[in-house]
Amino acid sequence: MNKKIRPRTFSVLLAVMLVSMVAVSAVSAQDVTGTPTAGSGEPALVIGDSMDVLVAGATSVSDMRASGVPEPEELNVPKGVTRYDLVTFDHVALSKQVQSVLPLRIHGKEYQAELHRMDFEQIDDGIDSYDGAIVGVGGSDVLLTTGENALVGSVTLGNETFWITPVESRARAEKEASPLHVIYSSRDIENPEKSVIIDYGTLIPPEGYTPTEVPENLESSAIELQDQYATVNLLVVTDNQFYQDQDNWKTIAQDIVAEANRQFDRDDILVSLCVMAYTDSRRVQLSNHSNITNNPVVAVQAVYPDSDLDLWASDLALYVGGYDADGSAQGATYGYYPYHHRHAWAQMVPDDIWYLGTTHGRRCVSIHELGHLFDTGHQDLDQNRTIPSYRRAYQWYQPFSPPLNLKNTVTYSYFNELMSTTEFSSDDYHGDADHDNARRIRETKWTVANYHS
Numbered sequence: 001m002n003k004k005i006r007p008r009t010f011s012v013l014l015a016v017m018l019v020s021m022v023a024v025s026a027v028s029a030q031d032v033t034g035t036p037t038a039g040s041g042e043p044a045l046v047i048g049d050s051m052d053v054l055v056a057g058a059t060s061v062s063d064m065r066a067s068g069v070p071e072p073e074e075l076n077v078p079k080g081v082t083r084y085d086l087v088t089f090d091h092v093a094l095s096k097q098v099q100s101v102l103p104l105r106i107h108g109k110e111y112q113a114e115l116h117r118m119d120f121e122q123i124d125d126g127i128d129s130y131d132g133a134i135v136g137v138g139g140s141d142v143l144l145t146t147g148e149n150a151l152v153g154s155v156t157l158g159n160e161t162f163w164i165t166p167v168e169s170r171a172r173a174e175k176e177a178s179p180l181h182v183i184y185s186s187r188d189i190e191n192p193e194k195s196v197i198i199d200y201g202t203l204i205p206p207e208g209y210t211p212t213e214v215p216e217n218l219e220s221s222a223i224e225l226q227d228q229y230a231t232v233n234l235l236v237v238t239d240n241q242f243y244q245d246q247d248n249w250k251t252i253a254q255d256i257v258a259e260a261n262r263q264f265d266r267d268d269i270l271v272s273l274c275v276m277a278y279t280d281s282r283r284v285q286l287s288n289h290s291n292i293t294n295n296p297v298v299a300v301q302a303v304y305p306d307s308d309l310d311l312w313a314s315d316l317a318l319y320v321g322g323y324d325a326d327g328s329a330q331g332a333t334y335g336y337y338p339y340h341h342r343h344a345w346a347q348m349v350p351d352d353i354w355y356l357g358t359t360h361g362r363r364c365v366s367i368h369e370l371g372h373l374f375d376t377g378h379q380d381l382d383q384n385r386t387i388p389s390y391r392r393a394y395q396w397y398q399p400f401s402p403p404l405n406l407k408n409t410v411t412y413s414y415f416n417e418l419m420s421t422t423e424f425s426s427d428d429y430h431g432d433a434d435h436d437n438a439r440r441i442r443e444t445k446w447t448v449a450n451y452h453s
């Protein structure tokens with residue numbers, strides 16, 4: 001099923017966008033300087049002083065083969081990335097630098113990143129997330145998650161974001177002293193202007209579902225608590241496919257939760273998503289569930305029912321899925337309304353159409369679905385439920401961000417590699433009184449934080 005719903009307003013916006021793209025593409029092509037040719041030179045981003053470059057500027061599997069990389073077609077290079085550097089790290093040295101000052105070399109110029117460790121998880125699993133910026137560079141942003149032999153994250157400088165992700169399967173990485181990673185630029189993604197549906201709104205609750213018992217009027221009784229931090233406990237799970245395909249799925253999942261926390265932590269939301277566990281203990285059971293590809297939310301709810309979330313002291317569960325599910329949605333949940341559902345699914349792998357399973361895509365789809373669990377809505381509200389209307393997503397014009405000058409908040413129903421942001425709409429930043437996801441999350445957060453018994 002590849003049916004796409006394109007609201008008319010979106011088509012108009014798309015037309016405007018395409019026109020502006022043509023206008024700026026000549027300019028942006030000139031900014032790309034210093035990028036090495038395949039197999040030679042220095043990569044556009046060098047992280048720390050222990051990074052080894054196997055192939056710089058690879059544009060195809062054959063570039064890697066020519067550089068002596070065995071079975072390069074097995075690697076999980078995100079589909080649609082047209083140019084990348086294949087690298088390895090000394091992870092012990094890297095994690096020391098991340099904790100103090102991390103040197104970065106970007107397009108041949110030296111920088112330093114000043115990072116601080118995020119504290120949203122209480123698990124001593126050797127996976128840690130660091131958030132910060134490049135010293136002296138306004139608007140820069142760095143988010144890195146380090147695990148044993150893995151690095152995942154992003155470095156943003158000006159209009160360019162570099163993405164770092166491991167690319168080997170579990171079986172292959174086990175044979176490596178230092179597993180392979182790729183670094184790619186937001187400028188090197190194929191068809192970045194393509195938008196893909198995230199979901200068609202929250203799913204209709206199934207017959208016979210027993211909703212979580214929530215005290216009446218909890219939402220309104222918690223009004224005076226809206227200015228206080230609510231800690232929402234999160235269980236993160238996966239299936240056997242993603243477990244096997246990835247050398248270290250927990251590091252990838254933690255990168256997503258780290259970015260989610262940066263958004264939920266904003267001072268008009270004040271939610272801390274505290275990870276209770278990243279578990280793959282029921283990965284085979286989940287993979288074997290009959291609904292795993294046609295309704296991943298039903299599958300994860302069956303394998304990790306609400307009563308078991310309680311055993312993990314978790315309010316919510318996020319399932320990071322390793323299958324390209326049926327249909328064109330990349331994520332799903334029954335959401336907050338009419339019942340208080342606690343599970344969300346986000347697809348980690350490419351769809352047949354334009355979803356590439358990039359780090360940005362994974363973050364956006366996951367945060368979008370988590371948002372629904374706090375009752376955030378899309379840009380157009382469901383006709384059956386238009387109240388409260390300020391639950392809506394927001395789109396804005398952001399000058400000087402070629403090639404696309406339009407940006408969407410994360411709860412927009414479409415994902416686009418360049419337009420989508422991980423931000424919720426808010427009257428305080430991107431949004432207004434009528435497009436204010438942040439307000440809705442503020443109102444629902446204590447209800448969600450009280451789910452687990």
Ligand SMILES: [Zn+2]
Pocket residue numbers: 198199200201202368372378413
């Ligand atoms: Zn949605």
